[in-house]
Amino acid sequence: MKKEKAQVATEYLLITGFILVIVTLIFAYAYISNNQNIKISQASITFDKMVNAADLVYALGPGNIQYVEAVFPRGIVSIQDITVCESGVQSHNQDCSLEGGADFGAIEMELEFFGGNSTITRGSRAELELDTITNEISATAGVHRIKVEWCDNDSKICLKSA
Numbered sequence: 001m002k003k004e005k006a007q008v009a010t011e012y013l014l015i016t017g018f019i020l021v022i023v024t025l026i027f028a029y030a031y032i033s034n035n036q037n038i039k040i041s042q043a044s045i046t047f048d049k050m051v052n053a054a055d056l057v058y059a060l061g062p063g064n065i066q067y068v069e070a071v072f073p074r075g076i077v078s079i080q081d082i083t084v085c086e087s088g089v090q091s092h093n094q095d096c097s098l099e100g101g102a103d104f105g106a107i108e109m110e111l112e113f114f115g116g117n118s119t120i121t122r123g124s125r126a127e128l129e130l131d132t133i134t135n136e137i138s139a140t141a142g143v144h145r146i147k148v149e150w151c152d153n154d155s156k157i158c159l160k161s162a
Helices: 002-060 134-139
Strands: 065-072 076-085 090-092 102-113 116-124 127-129 142-150 156-161
Touching: 002 065, 002 102, 002 116, 002 142, 002 156, 076 116, 076 127
Parallel strands: 102 127, 127 156
Antiparallel strands: 065 142, 076 090, 076 102, 102 116, 142 156
């Protein structure tokens, strides 16, 4: 009789352990998925702020400056400005003068995730220049203050660390 009670207790322990392992795996997956969603959300909000500020400075004309508080997530592989020409070709700092000028500029960020990399792109009405901040932001995640202004004697909008 005692052997049967011990067998039942052992079976209950095994079932409880199996259920705990399954619940732990579900919570781990939810945690990782939530962190990835937060990264994408932070990057999207940051890019929206930067592009809106660039469009505002572009609309107001030379001499105007806008400051943006931007939160950059961890895991940034690269940030670059790209140019979209009339032909639809995108490339970093492409000269579109042969095609009649650029349609618009854009910012592109590549983020590192658990399962691979993801790219986020936001377009602007102006051509953008962010060569001065890409190394600083890629090196340190967190809150950065970005200065958005007209580049010297150029029709581009410069985004710099302030």
